[in-house]
Amino acid sequence: MNRAKEKHAVGSDRYEIRLSGSGGQGLILAGVILAQAIGTIDGKNVVQSQSYGPEARGGASRADVVVSGDEIYYPKTMKLDLLLALTQEACDTYFRDMKETGTLIVDSNMVTQPPTQIYHGFPFIQLAKEEIGIAMVANVVSLGTICELTGIVSKKALIEVVKMRAPRGTEEKNMKALELGFKIAKEAKK
Amino acid sequence: MNRAKEKHAVGSDRYEIRLSGSGGQGLILAGVILAQAIGTIDGKNVVQSQSYGPEARGGASRADVVVSGDEIYYPKTMKLDLLLALTQEACDTYFRDMKETGTLIVDSNMVTQPPTQIYHGFPFIQLAKEEIGIAMVANVVSLGTICELTGIVSKKALIEVVKMRAPRGTEEKNMKALELGFKIAKEAKK
Amino acid sequence: MELKSDVIHQYLRPKKKFPHVWCSGCGLGVILGSMIRSIHSLDIPKDDVVVCSGIGCSSRLPVYVDFNTLHTTHGRAIAFATGVKVAKPRLKVIVVTGDGDCLAIGGNHFIHACRRNIDITVILANNWIYGMTGGQFSPTTPTEKFGSTAPYGNIEQPFNPCDLAISAGASYVARSTVYHVDQLDKMITGALNKRGFSVVEVLSNCHTYFGRLNKEGDPVTMLNYFKKHALPVQAWDKVPEEKRAGKFVTGLLHDVEKDEYCDNYEKLVERLQAKMESK
Amino acid sequence: MELKSDVIHQYLRPKKKFPHVWCSGCGLGVILGSMIRSIHSLDIPKDDVVVCSGIGCSSRLPVYVDFNTLHTTHGRAIAFATGVKVAKPRLKVIVVTGDGDCLAIGGNHFIHACRRNIDITVILANNWIYGMTGGQFSPTTPTEKFGSTAPYGNIEQPFNPCDLAISAGASYVARSTVYHVDQLDKMITGALNKRGFSVVEVLSNCHTYFGRLNKEGDPVTMLNYFKKHALPVQAWDKVPEEKRAGKFVTGLLHDVEKDEYCDNYEKLVERLQAKMESK
């Protein structure tokens, strides 16, 4: 099956995202936020799923989001358009699930041996720690970056959902993290 | 279906017996004794069954015995060759299950309105009470009578099984009851 | 009691043929009468009474009485009753059950209902045997007694159902027998009056199986047994240990005030609704 | 104790990968260690030990130990164990179970095994919650505490598992905690040594669910809770009622001699065989 056909086959604007890293990095939540923003505010169709069971306990944790303007038939990812990897292990595990033309975004400190030359690297965790004060918001930083880089979700939607979902008292930090994500992506695009 | 055909159809020597009366008259046990004598000693094939469940609680109680020299296919009675009825109710209920040529034996005190003219009547219960001293052995008396009248079971077998099955201390009474049964039947045949 | 002796008949189902299915002399009929008198004495409308049961001779009781009746699966009556009660708490829910139904297959539902202290009354007809299936030993059959599955005598030890109920959390626990009908009426009335989970264990004669297999023959013999071996709790507490041997204690054994499940739930709902309104 | 501290490792399954599946700090690992030390101290050959369990975090224990292990269905371990024990009475049969496994779905098997006084040791890891399925309240969750299915606080009342076991007929009943490891070792050793049905309730921390949902966070906090609120039975009996409030009693709560089920059966068989021979 050549790639052109494949693209066509799965629906013209189907877009498959995987956020991956290790447990505790908040990637499931990030996936839910992303899906919620795209689905309930941007108004596209969306399916979010995650590894459940043994896999979820292994080294690599992941959240998948499939986006489409049309009906989404198969709910799980088939070939990723976008992979976010916050650890080397996740990157190694999931890179093979990507399309050739897919976008790879990694934490540049954690993924020291990227499997390809074409990727975007940002030190999400370090930045989160240094600029926001807690490493835990690295997930939100990366969401901002994804938004800015791919446009798969609107800023407005993302801001709204992050606000809504942020635990009380952390709204500000999370908004700052999001902005940070936008910023570094914008800079990278330049 | 005419009767000749029917006879043939069910196996040339198939013979169907029903012992009926009311609960507590010991007819199930009589059925088991009869079946055991025919099956394990006379060496014919035999199936004994009884009403179980609601019927067994109603007025009429019954024990069926199907006898054959050949394999017995259908284990339940289809058309009775022999009906023993110790109560009017049992007689009324089961008479319709008899073959036209079947043998009807009743307790002549209990069955005051026999449904046919062709039958054998004996005052089993009264005789048991008067001659043996307990009404309860009427079942055994009637077994003796059946044996003598029909020859469907051998005397030897019946004696052996009644001996075996009689509760300790009652052997003698039961043997006397059996003999009484033989006797009254023999007299009747004369 | 001010009861007319034939008040019972007003509570029997007109469409259901009497006499009942039980053996001549079976204690279950006495329990039937006692339950009806107790309900009557409390003036509970028939429409508000639900009588649930499982499977067993004792569980055949509801079909005769003119209430809402639910004849369920073996051992599960209390769980069904729980659903009925929680869905419509104003109903008076009674479970009639046997030692097998309640304590063998149904033991778990029994202890959990005790624990929840849900407002259900259990009338446990304990005849020390599985009557309906023909005399197998039960969890209350005394050691060494015979059952059709204990042909050499029972090697197991029996439950004390009242102790079990108390330790599991029931708020009202009583014992009586089909001989001690006055006491029985009082115990059942008390149980019905109790807000919480109440258990009345009634020793009942199954002479047909327990009696026959253990040479305690007829109903009269068994009733006499109950008469002789019962010791009311007031007396029990006073007699010395050795005098208790072979006897059993009767009367109200346990009566405490505790939170009832449906009440707790109602309070929770009120609290939540108050909170929602205040928002 | 004369135990080498690393004796435990000789009992872990070589083929089974360690570390175990339990959360960091989960009390179940402590129970695992204690059970192994107790078996070791009694010199029971590995081949003769059978460890059964149902389903739950606690029920995951057997897979790590190098005995005969039977990981069964939720709540039924005791019934499986009964079959094992009765079929081969020389085996030492241990059931490791949780508060949900043993007392919710498995309650009936538990009380019946108590009643039969069959020679099985139950180690009941009571963490007041269903750990494995994610923190639903259990039959031992204290009233008002939170669970994922008790989002507004638990309105039910908890069992006291030891009381239940005693009233149902167990012959050895003890309680300890994962903080009180010396005591725990003693209680389990005692249980294993007992001929009859023995129960050791071990309070164990599930900080991941019970702790988190009830703001008792981490393992250290929960262990400290056990430390502060446990009162050994010797002390318990002496302190006045009001000093007991909020505390729980630990130690050997019940230890009586009774006929054991397998022994009774063996005696029956001998009696019958003697009778047959004499014929």
Added chain:
Amino acid sequence: MADKPKKKVEDKPPEKVENKAKAPEKEERKGSADPLKIFYHWCKACNICIAFCPQKVFEPDRDGKPIIARPYDCTQCAFCWLHCPDLAIVSNEK
């Protein structure tokens, strides 16, 4: 040699019962002076009333059912109707 007591079968009555009575019929063998009514269609002759009546009011009839043999001895103590398992006795008082 009668049957051993009949094997009980689930959810079925173990004894022969007469299903003739639809509702209690007031049958009194001894006229209205009797202290009690006995519904003979329901009575299963268990002997409880006869054996336990403290005043020995009853005698068994041929079938074992109670005949009110000594009506004037009855103290209305209630034992019989409270203990009749077939709910076959009611008082004529009140």
Added chain:
Amino acid sequence: MADKPKKKVEDKPPEKVENKAKAPEKEERKGSADPLKIFYHWCKACNICIAFCPQKVFEPDRDGKPIIARPYDCTQCAFCWLHCPDLAIVSNEK
């Protein structure tokens, strides 16, 4: 904003575990003079030993695992190895 504690799933470990160790390996960070051995591959950094050691022998490392910081204070009281839920501590004595 990290995940809420992860939903537990039946019969699966709720925490990330490292499955690298096959059998206890004796790893000693402080040389053989140490009173204890700690199997770091098994240790899940629960903090129990560190918090409860009566002699405050341990200090947490970067990952929260115990470093035997004050070996000579250890009295071999056994608390740590009896309470380590991961069976990751053994004594060097005896």
Added chain:
Amino acid sequence: MEKQVKLLQGNEACVEGAVMAGVRFFGGYPITPSTEIAEGMARRLPLLGGRFMQMEDEIASMASIIGASCAGAKSMTATSGPGFSLMQENLGYAYITETPCVIVNVQRGGPSTGLPTKVSQADTMQAGFGTHGDYRAIALAPSGVEEILYQTIEAVNLSEMYRTPVVLLLDEVTAHMREKVMIPSPEDVDVKQRRKPTVPPDWYKHFEISPTGVSPMAAFGDGYRFNITGLTHDQVGFPTAVSSEIVAMLDKLRDKIVKNAEDICDYELTEMDDDPKVAIVSYGIVARAAKQAVMMARDQRLKVGAVRPKTIWPLAVNRLRKLLKPVRKLIVAELNQGQLINMIKHHVDRRHTEIIPLQRYDGELITPAQILNKIKEVKHHGTQV
């Protein structure tokens, strides 16, 4: 409007649907992967004045919802395979007593404890034949989150309309994935209520043989006093051993389902308009892969269609036969070793239609690629169709 769109997990959608359909009693026992349903109910019901009970086990759960239904509440439980097995006895009681209630079975790998966190469709046959005796089941199989919401409502409605337990067969994937759901406003939801009796109490028969085949149903406390029993019973509700009454009862249980099968069961069709000679039958989550595969196949100019029964029990047999008339090769794709295929084999005329299994049971989904490959294989081996 905006508020009406939510991102929900399948299990959450089930809770939404249940609440909308009027379920006010839930009795359950937690089990993966259904637990979120109980948790959602525990949170929601008290707010609505309803009742959530965590019972001591699944047997009690099933009993409690039947009891609650007898008292007039719409009731539900949720479980997975092991719990569903335990419910079988009391489920049979619900069938014979014609008591409306809904049982959600979120399937996971079996048998026994099996694969608690993995997807499966291996309880299909059990949903039709799990309890002893003759009966007919209704079992729905939604294939997405929004549909779970609607089919939960449908399940409650069917249970009320036909006075019968209804099984909702979910699976681990649909239960846990999140999709966008348009929450309908209450006015837009068609909520059915069981038919209540209109006769005076003395005339009331709880199991009356009525023209519709479904008896009106009074609740305890409504002023009708009646008997319910799991014994074979007459119309009034008393045990019976009379042949004609037994047969009437069993036929009623069967006919109210079988005769209404064409109404109860609905099909979703994908690319079936041009009478493809190759088609896929699949249900639940697998149908999503099938649909995807059909799209992929059509892209490759392969004439293929897909049929998805939304109801597994009963199948609308006549419609199915008609639908599949042009089909020569029928791929039946399931997450098991072959279960619904048994029933398809019955109903489809195998003189004309060859039936080809596609089965997966390692706890993973059948992928569109697998189906597409099968399509090609079938096309290749078959006579040129």
Added chain:
Amino acid sequence: MEKQVKLLQGNEACVEGAVMAGVRFFGGYPITPSTEIAEGMARRLPLLGGRFMQMEDEIASMASIIGASCAGAKSMTATSGPGFSLMQENLGYAYITETPCVIVNVQRGGPSTGLPTKVSQADTMQAGFGTHGDYRAIALAPSGVEEILYQTIEAVNLSEMYRTPVVLLLDEVTAHMREKVMIPSPEDVDVKQRRKPTVPPDWYKHFEISPTGVSPMAAFGDGYRFNITGLTHDQVGFPTAVSSEIVAMLDKLRDKIVKNAEDICDYELTEMDDDPKVAIVSYGIVARAAKQAVMMARDQRLKVGAVRPKTIWPLAVNRLRKLLKPVRKLIVAELNQGQLINMIKHHVDRRHTEIIPLQRYDGELITPAQILNKIKEVKHHGTQV
């Protein structure tokens, strides 16, 4: 010799057979109409040094016999529909752990409490599909008292040979009727034992994939220490989530039955030699009526035959197809609303064979006359065959 002939009830014959086959542990809970089996075992086993246990319920009964089997005893339980429903969860555990044991289900009318004292064959499908997940059952259906004895032995043997639970489906009539039974002498009975491992303990895998498809089985206390779990497991017995291991396990459960189906399942043929175009398939007690009807029909010069599978699960499919090849009209007679007929429809080529149901479910037997009538009807309506 004389002593060898006994008049036995079906349930008594089952006890005889079990004892002969070496059953030494029985865990049960009484239920009509199976109770006499428990009672017989309670009497017999202690005399033989075996153990009878009356458990607290059927769930515990099933658990106890699995436990006993793990400890090395041949074990058995007996129940009826409601109890069989309760056993389903642990029955699944026996399937997945491949633990030999025998479950006797003396069928009565269902669903639920149903008709406790009446005859039925309505648990046929449940015996094949009652528990959740994929598995294959063995279920035998004897049709007379003597055969009950032999099939009980066979059930124990099959369970030992294939390391699987085996269901023996009796019914109220065969269970309670008395027939003459030739009690075989012990030497004449072929008693099978499970294969024991021959490898050293360290090499032992409780679920080894062996050439025969059945793993040798050690007992607890034999010196092998191993793990048994109801989770999907690898060959050693540890839980696994690896695709290939999952598939291997499930295929093993299926294949050891399916591949041996022609060995496991046997047919009794009546008047099938002259290739009758009309035939009856029936099993259990109904086959007795069918045989009678065939005799009656032959008497009337109607060319009819009868086929009786002695095993309901699995059917020897190839043999069945071959057997029925000449048959144009096949009457499937059952005491239910149509259960085995489902499977017959699968397996028989319906292009050539029309399948006609004959069902009765009022708690009474199908009579020879009913079958004969059906035969005539079929002959009449059909093309002249």
